[in-house]
Amino acid sequence: MTIVPARHAAAADETRRHVLILGAGIAGCSLAERLAARGWQIDLIDAADGPGAGASGNHAGVLRPLPSLDDNRMSRLTRAGTLYGWQTIERLRREGFAPRAEACGVLHLARDAAQESKMKKVADTLALPPEQLRYVSASEAAAIAGCAVRNGGWWFAGSGWVQPPSLCRALLASAGAHARAPLRTHFGAHVERIDFATGRWQACTADGRLIAAAPTLILAAGTGITQFPAAARLPIVSARGQVSLLPAAPDSPPRVVVCCGGYVSPAIDGLRCAGATFAVDDPDPSVRPTDHAENLRTLDKMLPGAGTGFDPAQLGGRVGFRPASPDRLPIVGAIDHARRLFALSGFGARGLVWSMLVAEHLTCVLEGEPSPLTQDLAEAIDPERFALRPPGAGRIDA
Numbered sequence: 001m002t003i004v005p006a007r008h009a010a011a012a013d014e015t016r017r018h019v020l021i022l023g024a025g026i027a028g029c030s031l032a033e034r035l036a037a038r039g040w041q042i043d044l045i046d047a048a049d050g051p052g053a054g055a056s057g058n059h060a061g062v063l064r065p066l067p068s069l070d071d072n073r074m075s076r077l078t079r080a081g082t083l084y085g086w087q088t089i090e091r092l093r094r095e096g097f098a099p100r101a102e103a104c105g106v107l108h109l110a111r112d113a114a115q116e117s118k119m120k121k122v123a124d125t126l127a128l129p130p131e132q133l134r135y136v137s138a139s140e141a142a143a144i145a146g147c148a149v150r151n152g153g154w155w156f157a158g159s160g161w162v163q164p165p166s167l168c169r170a171l172l173a174s175a176g177a178h179a180r181a182p183l184r185t186h187f188g189a190h191v192e193r194i195d196f197a198t199g200r201w202q203a204c205t206a207d208g209r210l211i212a213a214a215p216t217l218i219l220a221a222g223t224g225i226t227q228f229p230a231a232a233r234l235p236i237v238s239a240r241g242q243v244s245l246l247p248a249a250p251d252s253p254p255r256v257v258v259c260c261g262g263y264v265s266p267a268i269d270g271l272r273c274a275g276a277t278f279a280v281d282d283p284d285p286s287v288r289p290t291d292h293a294e295n296l297r298t299l300d301k302m303l304p305g306a307g308t309g310f311d312p313a314q315l316g317g318r319v320g321f322r323p324a325s326p327d328r329l330p331i332v333g334a335i336d337h338a339r340r341l342f343a344l345s346g347f348g349a350r351g352l353v354w355s356m357l358v359a360e361h362l363t364c365v366l367e368g369e370p371s372p373l374t375q376d377l378a379e380a381i382d383p384e385r386f387a388l389r390p391p392g393a394g395r396i397d398a
Contacts, residue, residue: 016215016340017041017181019366020201022191023220024048025056026164026351027344029171030088030359031218036175036183038367043212044172045186045203052168054222055320058243060265060273061352062257064106064159067133069122073380074328078350079132081357082159084372088356089162092170095177099170100163102266107141109153109260109302116151123154131158146253148304153260161257161265161273162352186211191221194228196339216366219335220344223321231335235386236346239324240282242291243275245316254303262298264306271316274299274307278349280324287317324348326386332358333365333382342366343383 017040021028024046032042048054065082068075089101110116116138123135136144137152144155176183192206194217201217204210219225223238248267258264265273277291292312300307323345325331331346344362347354357372358381364371371378379385 018214019043019216019218020203020212020214021045021218021220022194022203023054023222023224023344024051024168024172024185024187025054025220025222026052026168026171026355027056027347027359028218028220029168029175030356031220031344031362032183033171033175034359034363035366036179036181038363039180041181041214042175042179043184043186043203043214045189045191045211047188047190049187050165050169051172051185051187052165055241055322055351056164056168057320058164058273058276058318059245059271060161060268061164062106062159062259062263062265063101063162063352064108064156064257064259065132065353066350067122067126067128067154069118069125071126073377077329077357077377077380078353079128080372080377081350081353081355082156083132084357084360085162085353086158089167092174095174097170097173097177099167100268101161101167103158103160104256104266105144106156106159106257106259107136107145107149107153107254108156109141109149109258110151111260111301112151116153119153132156144256145258145303146255147306149258150301150304159257161268163268164352167352184212194230196341201339201341216340216342218342218344218362222345223323225323225343225345230341231343233386234331234335234343234345234383235326236323236331237280238283239322239348240279240284240319241276241322241349242287242295242319243273243317244292244295244312245318246272246274246310248272254306258302260298260302262295262302264299264302275317276320276349283321285319285321287319289313289315292317322348322351330354330358330381331383332362333378333384335383346381 021044065079120135134155136155191203193204195202200213202213289312292315296307325346
């Protein structure tokens with residue numbers, strides 16, 4: 001696999017600083033905001049009526065890292081993504097484009113005593129600043145959450161929840177305000193075909209109508225990315241996730257985000273978000289009571305009694321389909337260097353954690369600037385990594 005470091009990549013000349021982005025979820029909106037800040041002309045296309053309507057449409061998502069004892073690539077990428085993500089949110093707030101988000105803290109509780117011991121060892125070994133990672137006992141975790149817990153675990157004091165659709169809107173508002181070239185959005189546009197002719201990518205409807213065209217194409221279309229022949233070789237699968245919306249009084253516990261095989265948010269506008277299921281190749285878009293029941297069981301394992309008293313048949317919720325990769329890492333980079341075709345996908349359940357960081361990385365690659373990622377992490381997410389693996393290698397996990 002050949003990776004061209006961002007510092008060696010040729011910056012796009014002005015005649016090519018026009019990009020077509022397919023997908024207006026967090027990934028596509030993050031990329032639009034970063035490219036607009038560099039003066040690119042952007043055409044952003046999505047089949048929905050507005051941004052953040054697909055897998056990025058949940059009531060609340062979690063923005064926090066996932067540590068490991070060996071500080072592996074997943075650990076470093078999620079830590080970098082979390083830090084960059086909260087920095088981006090603070091920047092948007094300073095600009096006056098505040099997304100709905102709160103760094104209330106995230107508790108990641110252990111499943112049992114054995115895992116709790118391992119989590120303590122991870123925190124001790126990494127020795128990160130306490131606002132990034134700290135081990136807490138069950139009694140301290142209960143005091144933080146404001147309710148009973150079964151075990152201790154990790155406390156991410158600087159992390160919290162984000163409402164993804166509001167983040168998408170804030171990113172596009174910032175992009176529009178700072179763009180030196182037009183930011184054109186095409187919502188309600190169904191791309192059925194992409195063609196490359198005379199040095200430009202063309203996005204067309206089923207009847208052949210041209211929606212938009214540009215010399216550079218970036219596919220950020222979630223699970224829909226592989227419907228296009230140019231990206232069909234990417235090993236992306238669809239992972240169905242259902243979240244449950246639980247009625248909750250203001251300031252009721254838990255007052256922070258709690259995770260353990262799933263997650264639950266604090267009360268936000270009278271609703272608590274709990275989930276999410278993870279089912280590969282399950283195309284059912286309907287909200288299912290059986291999945292609500294699964295989310296309630298997961299919640300009760302995290303917080304004793306918190307999942308009782310709800311009727312799964314009466315709960316609201318939402319289903320999203322997330323593009324997942326075999327090694328659980330994102331797929332970001334060129335899939336056709338010569339024709340300037342790029343992918344921004346494979347986030348699985350961590351789109352909120354990774355999208356803003358890797359959008360900056362891809363922008364740096366396009367601009368010929370130094371990337372925020374180290375070379376090994378850039379290689380770890382490059383689409384070409386799968387050319388080195390036999391078909392079917394790896395597994396899909398949450």
